[in-house]
Amino acid sequence: MSQKSIENVDRRRFLRLTGLTASGLVLGAALPNTQPLWAQSSTAHQELNLFVGINPDDTVSIVCHRSEMGQGIRTGLPQVVADEMEADWAKVKVIQGLGDKRYGSQNTDGSRSIRRFYDTMRNMGASARSMLESAAAQEWQVPASECAASNHTVVHTPSGRKLRFGELAERAAQQPVPDESTLRLKSSDQFNYIGKSVKNYDTPDMVMGKARYGQDVQLDDMLIATIERSPVLGGKIAKLDDRAARKVKGVVAIERLEIATEPPVFNPLSGVAVVARNTWSALKGREKLAIQWSESPHQQHNSASYLDTLRSRVQKPGKRVTGRGDLDATLQNADQVYKANYSVPYLAHATMEPPAATAVVNSDGCEVWSCVQDPQSVQQHVANALKIKPEQVRVNVTLLGGGFGRKSKPDFVIEAALLAKKLGKPVKVVWSREDDIRHDFYHAISAAHFEAAMDKQGNVTGWLQRTAFPSISGTFSAGVEHPSSGELDLGFTDLPYNIEHYRTETAPAEYHTRIGWLRSVCNIQNAFGVCSFADELAHTAGKAPDTFLMQLIGPDRLDDPSEGEYKYGNYGEPLEKFPLDTARLKHVLQRAAKKARLTPRSAQADDSGEAWGIAVHRSFLSYVAVASKVRVTGDKLEVLEMHCCADVGLAVNPDRVVSQMEGSMIFALSLALMGEITMQDGAVNNGNFDSYPLLRINQSPNITVDIVESTAAPAGVGEPGVPPVAPSIANAIFAASGQRIRDLPINKHLTLA
Template sequence: MSNSTLGSRLDRRQFLKASAAMGSGLVVNLTLGPAVALGGGDFVPNAFIRINREGTVTLVMPQVEMGQGIYTAQAMLLAEELEVALEAVKLEPAPVNEALYGHPMLRRQMTGGSTSIRAFWTPLRMAGATARALLIQAAAKEWNTDPATCHAQDGFVFEYSGARKLAYGQLVDTAASLPAPSSDMVKLKDPREFKLLGTPAKRLDTPGKVDGSLKYGIDAFPNGAKIAAISISPVLGGKPKSVDEQAALQVKGVRQVVLTDSAVAVLADHTAAAKKGLEAAAVEWDDGPNAQVSSADIIRQLDQESLEAGAVARSEGDVAKGLDNAVARVEAIYQLPFLSHAAMEPMNCTVHVREDACELWVGTQNLSAAKQAAATVTGLAPERIIINNHIVGGGFGRRLEVDGITHAVKVAMQVKGPVKVIWSREEDIQHGYYRPYYYDRMSGAIDADGNPVAWKHRVSGSSIFARIAPGAMQNGVDPDGVEGAAHPPYKLPAIHVEFKQVEPQGVLTSWWRGVGPSHNVFVVESFIDELAAAAKADPVEYRKRLLTENPRALRVLDLAAEKAEWGKPVPSRRGRGVAVQFAFGTYLAMIADATVGADGTVRVLRIITAVDCGLTVNSDTIAAQMEGGALYGLTAALHGAITLKDGRVEQSNFDNYQPLRIEEAPHVETHIVPSAEPPGGIGEAATSAVFPAVTNAIFAAVGKRVRTLPVNTDELKA
């Protein structure tokens, strides 16, 4: 299915005609709502399936697979209601068409925010149920009987009597001629009827990853493509000052040197020649206005501006009175650094700019923005931009940004034929859109019984929404910036939360596997632990006191504590730490079991997670996401920090921006709480919880609070 086949908006009749050009079969095109109601009474259209005469079911995936298992999970939604085996569903990435594949919650054709199941839980099931209803009606028409006497199962329509059956492939022509089924004909299953959803299904994308048939963006290689190595100004806002083009061209295999406003690219027949040519070019830079920026400058700015009041996100009760009349007060400042995404697949994009069109081969989380970026750079109309959408080798929010596409298109505009622009690992780490540096001021107070009577939290840091979606700002508050802070899971009689927007010079910031919760859960859960210590209370029991009106949070906490054997004695310099959160629509409790060596080295032995994410799709994927998310967050907690000196990012590769080593990886257990609530998100949940679970475990082990990440082992030495 190409972009030229699908227009910006198709009604059912047009879509059926378009499908005829691709071969006879049944195509279900749903404009489904109101999954999420948007302004002006509009609803986001989504969800396509195709069934051909051979009975092959194709799901055109509305979301991008980047390792989170969504290809399988969304296929399960469809297969459950369509009554076909999961293995019978073929997957096809959606073309760029916001009208047809726009995200109901995010309002763009994009993947992120742990929303893929939350947004498409109803639409994709409805797509399957609608197709099932049409096929049943088609069989009834063939048999001249009442559809109520028929049912679908395993890719067939049967008469209840068992006398006759027809395969889906035999019914597609008749079904395609039928009018849309009435609402009483389309009924979603009761969750108690699920046969597939909630089971540990094997991932559909695994075989292609094993045998190499599944192609990532970096694998794209159209005929005649050249490879380009790129060097981008090491200081934000800089530009090339001098380039030894002749030296680069003398390298065997080098074909061309291209300069843009902020980068230099060397094109060659293969990667090695391109990299050698770029090195030979000996690029010198005009660093521009950010040449003196350092991490110390940014932290100093945050410290100063965090002393000023911010925009109020929530204010309930009399915080000032609670602080004044408290038995004990606790004050703390927490700091979290800039973080790189460091995805395994570095940034890359293949582009062919022709006179009348621009074609891209790329893995991106943001197809809408990718198309607009290419149109803006080339000056072509958006409908002349063709994007071949690929699976992504790690996104974590980095590929919501389209700077890699912009750089590639700028290079390709000066090249005859297609060019594949690949960033080195150094370019990837040193030119990121980083998780913001946050600087949080906390004040709290407890009464004679140790219960909190005042809670004040000022979040200071960059606002991503202010840059990309200013309309989402609420009276100066970035809603993502305070997620997990404005509404912690606990009962707090007096709470005041502010957001202070502080934009750093010379640094770009963006989403990082859950921006707001990834920092706020650390602050909130660290501080609640500090209040528990001030009250001389057990951290789990203290949280239970404050969760009596939050049964779902209490249940995951109880389960995690039980599985972790909370309260069981541990050896010296070993401790358990706990964290509870509600974020991304999911309740989660995590307990980390860690040791601190005499040299300050932290070793996390075990992570126990209890999760209530509502109705589940693939239990195996949930466990995998808990494991991957916890290890991703643990990497950042122990090692992650992007720092700047003279305007340049100091980290460059996995030697000084260290991923978790295999010997550091703990055992991760996942326990799923059965729930009938609507589905929550999973992809980012464990990453947020692991920060405080680990640092609270460190306090339990050696009595030292960690308020600044990453963990400074020098401060933990015996």
């Protein structure tokens, strides 16, 4: 195995591969909210999940239990461990962890990997360092206080004697477990890797074509399956004629999959699988299937008319969520009341690698290989489908060619497991691009209504916002019509403005397709509405947008959006550690504004059709401002430049933070300009990139990223760059042309260059 190869191992294979057996140090994990397990003898405690191993050849093996989808987590987490234990990064070998609940959460979404495991990984590294130093002290018969780990060795400070980590591995494994309270963590000025740009561990294999993704898995005697699924949620197989499909050379079986339920949860849709010896035969056989689908309660669903319904609902009083003051009186007595409505369509994940999963089922259980974000969820749902125990499901996590939340839903893995059980052979289920676009867990379609009371000086004295969108909760529970608090906390209830009278409300919205989380989730529609409306008010007041926003945010303070029985979730983190800090929000706004020329449209001095727009938003505990420059010529739009300023707390690997912000901005720009899934008669109209286009390289503007240096706790990175992009573009379009875009995507209003 080359140093940069990806490998999935359980404990016994880990020991064999690393050569540890009785001659190496193996560390367990100190998981959040559990008793630290720390270092254990590799012979006496074989049942533990292992994170760190020191091999006799002097390499250090570090298990990454999170999924790598291009964000660099297989670099970020191991570099924290390596830093604290004074390991040489050139001698680190990253091992991909299997799905196992003893790792703690493996659900790689919500921008949580670093913020949830940063402290844990530091403690693991510090514990390893302590044990190595104790081992060296025993070897030299000196006090441990005279020994210090440095650059993959332990040095006896008085004499200068040195021992390599590999030489100490066996003795280190026999040391007492250090108490967590005794660990000596490095100060920031001692960091070798934390806060430094470390090259992405997997990049060499990725660029050389050696990396293995879900679509790349090959097993002996493996069959390939493609599936024709019900085009409408809830549809079942009423009639099937598969005679022509069975005649296609290479086709070995036609199998029905009818596990579909309502609510859909993560179960596969009803479908017919064509199983063949190769992908081409499976696809050609599938083309020849003749299927009649049963009626479904969702077959009348039309996305255009449904959006009209949502727009109508948000015009009426809704269900109160949070608020303060006397908003009704404020609106009634205001010098001016400004109103606006916004909408966002259904959106698809459209990962570069469509879903793929390979499974083997035998009397012992099931083993799968797949590009999944949450291997423990795979274990649970595959076990339910096969009627076995979760611990009988072994999940090997490959690299992911993009995830964005889609690959945390394991329906495609369940399909592979069910077919492997039926056929008694390894089966790989391959999703085509059309499968991926037409059978996604979509980002919710939404409508929002805003009202603002303003005085004669253009100050906002009252604010009302109301939203309606089918909740993700409807995917799991029947009868859900209003968003959950977890969805509303994503940029809706945590309004950062200093307004005396305000109220947030929801209107009902039932689901008609599978709804799921997509990169930045409800922040997409919430930030678009809130940040666009604030910009509208700035121009109404005749003020520069950044100046108006600074006034709207108000004095520096730590906010708590909780009110009455409503408790703000803060992305699952304590406000004491991750406060909603308006000073940090204003800081990124000011830094981004320096890159832009922001003026009221009424004060613009030229008619070049070029102008800047800006938006600032807190999400996933990070603060991001985006300033965008556009050119509007007639009905033609060009996005010329985008500048991002991000405060993500401590940036563990600044290079990956910049890359994630760049990727987020391109992702968000693609959605803002052209992202739209449409449905007719319950079925998705889109199919491939011709009907669900993504941003082309010639449409991507110049992008710069400014990362704020910070000692605050590490916050989210993968998603916070998305929310401010769409409103910054819409705001720039208004400044350039006077046309206000309130309904996405933008290509419904302007022609893209």
